[in-house]
Amino acid sequence: MVKKFGAKNNSRAGTGTIDKDTEVSNSEKWTSATASQLDSKVKNILVKNLPISHIKTDQDNPRKLTIDINLVREIQNKFSIKNYLKNEEDYDWVEEYVEKVTKDFNLKGKQIGDFTSIVEFAAVLKSPKRLLHSIVVWQEDSIFHLISGERRLLTHILLGEEYISSRISEEKLTVKEIDILQWEENIHREDMTLFEKTMRLKKLIDSSHGMSKISVRKLAKVSGLSVAESQRYLVIIKYPTDTLIKAIEEGKVEGLQKSAALAQLSDEELKAKLSGIVIAKKDVIKPTIKISKNADIDVMKKIIGAVTKEFKAESVLDNLDLSKSKDLNLAFNSLITFLQKG
Structure with missing residues (x-):
């Protein structure tokens, strides 16, 4: 459960009441694409170290993670990862550690993959001092709502850290503004799956133009994607049934170009194709x-x-x-x- 802190309800980010040892970095700037979308609100973002106990995660996170703060905290309490991080180059322990946790906590399916991703990140990060990109939050009284950076947040918890570097927006952002920030934050990450990118883009469309009014060029403008990429994502998102998106989620179909090509098939053709039946058009x-x-x-x-x-x-x-x-x-x-x- 997220804790509230501070004696005054009107406390704001940047007052110095959060942490005496906090350092504000003026050299870090938001991406120009996002800044142009969010105007002055992004310019009001400050950077501070926040207590993790006061951060509330977004229930509609773009990564669609199947593990949460409470589960990772339980794992960290039972199986401390600290002892495994001593050797800078040795990552052989990761598989054994994941297997131990998976068995004890009965992790299944995507949970195993998501947890492995957190462990691998922790193995490389080792310390919060090596974090290159802060998480992003918006402040509501003394609660901080996570906009982006859930994987980084969970990794800090697994490392046993109590604080995390955070970009704080002093104003509550609209759904559209949050979606743009999350899209900009995640689209260029190599470890995001095609399914995660597609779902994030669908949410961005819903909050910006709406599915009925979106066009390829409008999508390219709001997302920063090329016209060709926008066209491919759009035919996938607009596919009349959930057959294609389920196949992408389950890893049966990989690659944007191939998925867009399959979107040209009827549902009957697609199901036959996914079943391994090779047929000509x-x-x-x-x-x-x-x-x-x-x-x-x-x-x-x-x-x-x-x-x-x-x-x-x-x-x-x-x-x-x-x-x-x-x-x-x-x-x-x-x-x-x-x-x-x-």
């Missing part, structure tokens, strides 16, 4: 055998399941929902295609 799977809407769906599912198991054709059913008649037809005819090729 002109040979889109059209039911050679059409299952009646009055057919017993449970029976058909049993038949498809039995054939799939017998011929080890599980990949054919990937991304298909057999409770839907359209997908049931696709699965049945996809199995026919699979068996013909086998």
Whole structure:
């Protein structure tokens, strides 16, 4: 839980009441692209060391992390990482440490990847003195709401630190302003996945123009992306079903250009493609055998399941929902295609 501190509710960032040893850096400037978007509000940002206990994270964080402050603090209390950081060049301990924590805290799926990312960052950072980029917060009384830098914040907690260097906005930013800041902060990070970038860009579109009014050139202007990149992201975001974005999230589709190319397919074609069925555009799977809407769906599912198991054709059913008649037809005819090729 975030703690409030200070005797006065009207305390402001920059008054010197937060930490006596704080140093303000006047040499650090915000990126010109963001400054032009946010005008004078960004110019009011100061840099101070803030107590982590008074920072509240953004529930809609752009990184979509599956671990949080409380979990990382519990891990740090039980498995201190300090003893592993003595050797400057030795990172062999990372895998063993992650495995130990994963087993003890029963981490699963994306949690393991997110935690590994935090551990690897901690292994390189070692000390808050080596942090190059401060986190960004806005102040509400004595609570500081995180705008960007959740990964850096969690890494400091894992290192057992109580303070973190922070850029403080003295004014509450609008949703649009926060989205622009978060986009600028994260888009150029190499460790952001395509899914994370796409979701961050979608949020930026929603808060700036709205999906119905956005155009490729408007997107390029607000995001700083090239027109070509904007066009690719836009066709992915506007894909009529969630099939493509789920495939990107699960790592079944990688790369912006390839994902944009897949966005040109119909949902039926895309599902077939993701299931490993190679078909030419002109040979889109059209039911050679059409299952009646009055057919017993449970029976058909049993038949498809039995054939799939017998011929080890599980990949054919990937991304298909057999409770839907359209997908049931696709699965049945996809199995026919699979068996013909086998």
